[in-house]
Amino acid sequence: MRTSELWVPTLRETPAEAEVVSHKLLLRAGFIRKTVAGIYTYLPLGRRVLAKLEQIIREEMDRAGGQELVLPIVQPAEIWQESGRWEVYGEEMFRLQDRHGRHFCLGPTHEEIITFIVRNEVNSYKQLPLLLYQIQNKYRDERRPRFGLLRAREFIMKDLYSFDRDQKGLKESYQKMYQAYSRIFGRCGLKFRAVQADSGAIGGDYSHEFMALAAVGEAVIVYCRQCDYAANIEIAAANTVEHDFVAETMLPIKEVSTPEQKTVAEVCAFLGVRPDKLIKTMLYEADGQLIAALIRGDRELNEFKLQKQLGCRELYLADQDKVKMITGAPAGYIGPVGLKGIPLYADLEVPYLVNAIAGANREGYHLQNVNPGRDFIPDAVFDLRQVEAGEPCPHCGSPLEKAEGIEVGQIFQLGTKYSEPLGATYTDEQGQERPIVMGCYDIGVSRTMAAAVEQCHDERGIIWPLSIAPYQVVINPSSIREHEQYRTAETLYHELLNLGVEVVFDDRDERAGMKFVEADLIGYPLRLTVGKRTLVQGTVDVKWRHEQQETTLPREGLAERIKEMLTMEMEKYR
RNA sequence: CGGGGCGUAGCUCAGUUUGGCUAGAGCGCUACCUUGGGGUGGUAGAGGCCGCUGGUUCAAGUCCAGUCGCUCCGACCA
Structure with missing residues (x-):
């Protein structure tokens, strides 16, 4: 295919609608256009x-x-x-x-x-x-x-x-x-x-x-x-419950003033304790019913697991009004102790906590020395937390990525x-x-x-894997007005076509630099450049899009050589 | 569906706050000159229902109401 005939409307600037790199590059490089939201034309x-x-x-x-x-x-x-x-x-x-x-x-x-x-x-x-x-x-x-x-x-x-x-x-x-x-x-x-x-x-x-x-x-x-x-x-x-708690004696529960301390981080800093000492309590609305989910302060709740356990269709955090209505306190001061009328669901780790910190259900106060089993009893205990990187693999115990x-x-x-x-x-x-x-x-x-x-791009554009590239090779004569360059490039083009190579011949009367930039944007895997200097040497410059280095190969027998290179590269994709 | 932002030239965006002559820039496009290995430099030109509808006003891109579209965050997602 000749680029003078190939329809590839490239854009110098990124359309404002595109956020992620694939969207930006596919638009800019002329692969797709949006028709309406979420519906695209494939060029x-x-x-x-x-x-x-x-x-x-x-x-x-x-x-x-x-x-x-x-x-x-x-x-x-x-x-x-x-x-x-x-x-x-x-x-x-x-x-x-x-x-x-x-x-x-x-x-x-x-x-x-x-x-x-x-x-x-x-x-x-x-x-x-x-x-x-x-x-x-x-x-x-x-x-x-x-x-x-x-x-x-x-x-x-x-x-x-x-x-x-x-x-x-x-x-x-x-x-x-x-x-x-x-x-x-x-x-x-x-x-x-x-x-x-x-x-x-x-x-x-x-x-x-x-x-x-x-x-x-x-x-x-x-x-x-x-x-x-x-x-x-x-x-x-998250089936590996860590028993790294210290065996402490349960102490009497105690209310402490924690003004303006709402987040786990704030409460920890204020009271001088580690986040794994806290019980985080979150109120959710599950298909219209309020429930409380309890999880250790240093953990993230996995809403998907919660939803699955509850068997509900809709699940979202309760709004401030409902929180206040049920607990009597704003979010940040909710706790399981004395929380009546709604079910308490606790993560597997929660029952292991001793002398924990939890919200007091009273604005500006938390409870110290909260002990599950003594001070509250969860209605159910199951795996509720998000697995984190570094935790042991459930099969072999190695750290997870x-x-x-x-x-x-x-x-x-x-x-x-x-x-x-x-x-x-x-x-x-x-x-x-x-x-x-x-x-x-x-x-x-x-x-x-x-x-x-x-996965396959750099700051200049797309880098198509050879197996799915729109074309495998682009031939770029640095100036088509130089008759010899043009002829050489065109002959090479026909040779490659005859060998069954998917090749584009950039025969446009444009500056070499512009054609390079565009070829990089589009992401042709292999680029052949016929220029003034290489022409007199009887060579052609050859460059893989995924490599930095350009190599110079003799013009003689080049088409066959390119075909071999492509075959070898395709071996990667088997 | 909840919350935010944006709709002005093909693209990126000024101009809207404080209404006022013929609506602007860069890129792209066309012609010519220049240049020729990384979006060259220049000259000239074409290109606009200022999203749409209605309202306020002597006057609306600009103010008001509605509406449509796009987009971001969240929720949702075989």
């Missing part, structure tokens, strides 16, 4: 990257025994009503009606529709297992689309669904997908980690998320360097969650009718594109 370069990603995904899905199909985007309400999710999905679902007033939605996910088709067509154990996938636009009317492609309302996803006879078959399908996913993200050149995850609204019992490690990750994960333990922090178990990640894929074992309500059954060898056992396996394709940019 030619962006589409090429998507095509590369999709191709890698297809190859690995097919290798694992998957078969591609295409499911409808516009889906009838009836099948969603059958599964019960027409109501559950709420406002996140794009809904529409046809001219007859029939209700439809734009598919946010495709469990229902695939189960619908399979239930009609699959009847016998002989037809199982079945692995079906598609790469398709999905629609979720996010409350808050943001971060460009990372949280969009229209996005591209690969979703594969597995249909097995039993749990054993499902485990095998799940394993296949786990391995396929590892290969896919490896081939895309991503630094990633598979972590244990919650299965969320999709349902099911067992799940892994594939996290691309990145500075802007929306998710936080913990992982062990010594063993393979890795989990989303939402579910990472913490990292941020972008969820680029997730795999679920659905079991019969959809096959039962939707009546997707088969007849086994004994003539018995059984529900099909399902799994589902997502990859956010467009999000993966953004995740790659988050």
Whole structure:
């Protein structure tokens, strides 16, 4: 492709709407444009990257025994009503009606529709297992689309669904997908980690998320360097209660004045104690019901765990008025002692505290020598706290690392969650009718594109991994008005084309510097420069985008040499 | 959904506080000259429903009300 014909509208300045680096660079380098909030147009370069990603995904899905199909985007309400999710999905679902007033939605996910088709067509154990996938636009009317492609309302996803006879078959399908996913993200050149995850609204019992490690990750994960333990922090178990408390004699409870001392840090400084001596009490509203959560002062509460334990849909900190009404004191002075009328839920560490500090439920006062069991009794004790970096791994005891990640894929074992309500059954060898056992396996394709940019860039622009770059090579004659340079560059261009290299020929009448800057912004992996000096030497300058150093290679046999270099570089992405 | 910010040229943004002539700059774009290995320098030009609707006023980009959109923080999130 000649750049004089290639449509790449680059921007010198960053549009004000972009916050994260992938969004900024994909806009500036001419890969995407926003149409409305959370909905993007993929320009030619962006589409090429998507095509590369999709191709890698297809190859690995097919290798694992998957078969591609295409499911409808516009889906009838009836099948969603059958599964019960027409109501559950709420406002996140794009809904529409046809001219007859029939209700439809734009598919946010495709469990229902695939189960619908399979239930009609699959009847016998002989037809199982079945692995079906598609790469398709999905629609979720996010409350808050943001971060460009990372949280969009229209996005591209690969979703594969597995249909097995039993749990054993499902485990095998799940394993296949786990391995396929590892290969896919490896081939895309991503630094990633598979972590244990919650299965969320999709349902099911067992799940892994594939996290691309990145500075802007929306998710936080913990992982062990010594063993393979890795989990989303939402579910990472804090199951190691440290018994590092000193065996003290319980002292009589005592109220102390702590004017204007509200935060853990303030109270500690004021009373001269360590934060792990405090009991932090937080009032939450869980589906409209007030509850108190107790946690050691030096710990962070994990709201996800609390919500899961309570089994509530909505959970948020109670507002000041409610706090005052229930405890008689403003936030900062709440404590479990004498707190009546609402349930007390304590973290596992709380019962181990002796002579602790807690709010007195009276403005400006705290209690000293509070002893759980003596001064208050929690209604329930369970794991409520956020795991921190450095804590021992629950498997091997080595210190855990913490990292941020972008969820680029997730795999679920659905079991019969959809096959039962939707009546997707088969007849086994004994003539018995059984529900099909399902799994589902997502990859956010467009999000993966953004995740790659988050990982692979520098201050000048994108640095595409060779496997997913829109083009592999750019040829840059430093001046096309120098006839010899132009001819040499153009000949090289044709040679590379003939060798099947994806190459761009920058034939525009622009300054060399401008073309360099633009090539760096776009992120072509390999750049060849034909200039005045090298021309007389019979050489060409060759530079990898991911390396600092430029090398000079003889013009003679260069195309073959480049082809070899590319083949070798591709070895990294296998 | 709660809270904050912003809508003026393709992009980045002045101008709005204190209403007043023909609405500005830089970048980008067009033409020409210059330059030619890291967004070269210059000359000339094109480009605006000042988000939209209504109101106040002799007069509104500027004040008021409503509305739409974008964005940030939080909540939420297969």
